[in-house]
Amino acid sequence: MALDAIFRDQWGRVLATLVGILGDLELAEDAAAEAFAIAAERWARDGEPANPTGWLITTARNRAIDHLRRRRVLADKTKLLARDLETGPQPPEALMDDAATIPDERLELIFACCHPALALEAQVALTLRTLGGLSTDEIALAFLVPFETMSKRLTRAKHKIRDAGIPFAVPPDHQLPDRLAAVLSVVYLIFNHGWGGGRVDLAAQAIHLGRALADLMPDEPEVFALLALMLLHDARKAARLRDGQVVPLDDQDRALWDSRQIDEGRELLQRALVRGRTGPYLVQAAIADLHLHKPRDWQQIAALYETLARQTGSSIVEMNRAIAVAEIDGPEAGLAILDRLDLGHYRYFHSTRAELLRRAGRDKEAHNAYRRALDLAQTEPEQRYLANRLAETADS
C-alpha cells in the first residue's frame, strides 16, 4: 500500500488510540502528526514495518511523553501513566506485535467530535480532521472559509472538549439513539456537501467514515442504511455531468454507473432491511435504490417519500414526493403539493417547480421559475443546465 493510503487509513485509528492513552485531543493530534512525519521519512528509507498501526502509535506515544517531560506541569492533567514517564520511550516494536490487540477507539472519538454541546459546523470540521485525516487547509477549502477561520474553529472545539469535560465514550443505551442520529447526520452532511463542488472529495470522505462506522457498529441498521444510501447516490457520480452540464437521471448513461458500488449498496440495504426497524436512512436508501430501476416504480417511490415526510417533517421530502406524484397523476397534482410548501429560498424548489410547470404547458410561469432557479444556482454545471432550459422555455 502506498504511504498516503496507509496514512489516510490509519490516521483516525492512531489518533483515537492516542486520545485514549493521553486523554487530550490536541496533544494526541500533535503527537500523531509527528509520528506520521517520522514514518514518511523512515518507511521510505527502511520499508514499512510489520505492524504499521502499532509502530505509529508507539512512536506518537513516545513523542508525547517527550513533550510532557518538557512540560511537566501538564503531565498530571493527563491520563498518561506515571510509569510511562518514568520508563521513557520504548522501541516501536516492543509495545504491540499484533494490530488486533490495539483497542480501536474510533467510536469514542467520533461520539466526542459529534457531541451536541459543540456547534454543528465544529462537529463537521472536527470529524473531518480527526477521523477523516483531512488537513485544516483542505477543510477550509471544502467549506470555502479562510484558513484562519477554520483553524480557530478547530482549536476552539478541541479546547472545549478538554475544558468542558466532553467525554470520550460511547453513550449509554438511553442516549445512544439521539447521539447516533447526530453522528450520522454529520456524516451525511459531509456527503451532501461533496455533491456540489469538486474541490475536495468530501463524498469519498463521507463514505470512508460510513464504512468505519459500519465496521464499528455492526448491530445498527441505520448505520448500514446510511452507507448504502451514500454508495447508491455516489455510484451515479460519473454520469451526473456531461459537457459541463448536470444530466437528469433519466438521461444518464447507465454504462457510466458504478455497478460494483450499486451491488454493495443493495447488499447493505438488504442487511439493514432484515433488521426490521425503518429509520429515515433506511427509507432514503430504499428510495435511492428504486430510482436506479428502469422503469421507475413511482407508486412505491411516492409511498416511501410519504413515510419519510412523516418521520422527518421535512418540506424538501414533500417536494420530492411531489415529483413522484406528478409522474403518477400528472404535473398539476405535483404542483398542488409544491404550492403548499414554504421553500422559496431553496434552489431545487424552483427548478422542480419550473419542470412541472413546463410539463403542464404553463411556459411563461416555467420560464420565470427557471430564472429564479438560475439566480440561486451555486455550481456552473447547474447554471449551464438551467440556462439551457431557460432558453427553451423562452422560445415557446
Place this chain on the structure above:
Amino acid sequence: MQYALLAYSPPENTDRAARPIPGDLAGLLDRPEVTGWARLHADESATTLHNDEGRMLLTDGPFVDSKEYLAGLILIEADTLDGALALAREMLRETRPGTAIEVRPILDGRFRGA
C-alpha cells in the same frame, strides 16, 4: 448578609488555565470574609440550555443576555459534561419558560464548610 460577587473579564488571547490568579487578588481571596470562590473556564467552554416552552434546547456557547437577569448560581459535581447537562436539564424543567442555565466548567476554586 451574604453576597455574591460576579466577575466579568475582557476577552483574552492567552490560555486562561495557564495564567495564575494575580498575587494580590489571591491574597484578598484568602481573607476570612471570603467564604468561597470559583474561577471559571473561558466562555468558549460554555454550553447553554434554554427552557423553550417546556422544550430543553441545547446550544454551544455562553448565555447571551437580552432581558433576562442573572438569578442564581448552583455548584455541582459531575464526572463529565454529560452528567452536568443531565442535572441542569432536570433543574431547568422545573423553571419558568424562558429560563436558561449556562453550564460552565470550573477551573479552580475553594469553598469553606458551612
